[in-house]
Amino acid sequence: MKKLVLATNNSHKTTEIKELLADTGLEILTLADFPKMPPLIEDGQTFRDNALKKARTVHLHSHLPALADDSGLEVFYLAMRPGVRSARYAGENATDEQNNKKLLDELRGVAPRRRGAQFRSVLALVGPDFAEISEGLCRGTIAESPRGTNGFGYDPIFVPDGYTETFAELPSEEKNRISHRAKSVKGMKASIRTRIDADEGLSRITR
Numbered sequence: 001m002k003k004l005v006l007a008t009n010n011s012h013k014t015t016e017i018k019e020l021l022a023d024t025g026l027e028i029l030t031l032a033d034f035p036k037m038p039p040l041i042e043d044g045q046t047f048r049d050n051a052l053k054k055a056r057t058v059h060l061h062s063h064l065p066a067l068a069d070d071s072g073l074e075v076f077y078l079a080m081r082p083g084v085r086s087a088r089y090a091g092e093n094a095t096d097e098q099n100n101k102k103l104l105d106e107l108r109g110v111a112p113r114r115r116g117a118q119f120r121s122v123l124a125l126v127g128p129d130f131a132e133i134s135e136g137l138c139r140g141t142i143a144e145s146p147r148g149t150n151g152f153g154y155d156p157i158f159v160p161d162g163y164t165e166t167f168a169e170l171p172s173e174e175k176n177r178i179s180h181r182a183k184s185v186k187g188m189k190a191s192i193r194t195r196i197d198a199d200e201g202l203s204r205i206t207r
């Protein structure tokens with residue numbers, strides 16, 4: 001079975017991406033399969049830089065194609081913050097609750113029509129002689145207070161367009177149908193098939 005390594009330490013992302021890739025027939029490995037993996041450093045200025053850096057590190061160490069997701073929430077009223085700093089918005093080791101609270105405090109008193117936001121997911125697929133990028137966006141609004149217990153990160157305060165529930169109130173299947181990550185993974189599937197299949201074909205021919 002062809003293998004792909006997910007370059008993330010976030011168990012929620014791993015669960016979502018594994019579900020979204022279930023129909024590819026790939027064997028999905030995670031960082032737990034590589035205990036000596038060097039740390040994945042996210043010091044880039046853009047989602048794209050961070051995703052490429054994480055995927056490249058994992059590919060170089062595992063010698064397998066690696067897929068990384070760098071993602072975050074962009075709030076229009078806050079000039080696209082927290083953006084690449086989403087995981088660390090309220091400080092270096094901030095919890096999801098602290099990040100949500102900081103964002104809600106900054107939006108206190110802001111009218112619903114000005115609370116527009118989008119989640120962005122940038123995926124990078126890196127192998128021996130290729131690097132592919134795919135992006136997905138999901139638009140919505142920031143709720144007045146947290147609601148729901150599913151998901152992770154900013155899910156309890158994000159209401160996707162067309163819904164009244166937050167992502168954390170929706171079943172995971174529904175989030176996985178409409179999310180930024182659903183779209184970035186869908187966009188990457190053709191590359192995954194071509195690149196990983198082509199790789200296997202080549203190694204068979206040269207063996």
Ligand code: IMP
Nearest residue numbers: 069070071072073086087152153154155
């Ligand atoms: P990073 O990609 O590891 O830098 O972190 C992404 C951060 O963005 C997460 O820690 C969350 O705070 C946020 N984020 C990304 N995707 C989602 C999502 O699907 N739901 C909620 N929060 C998300």
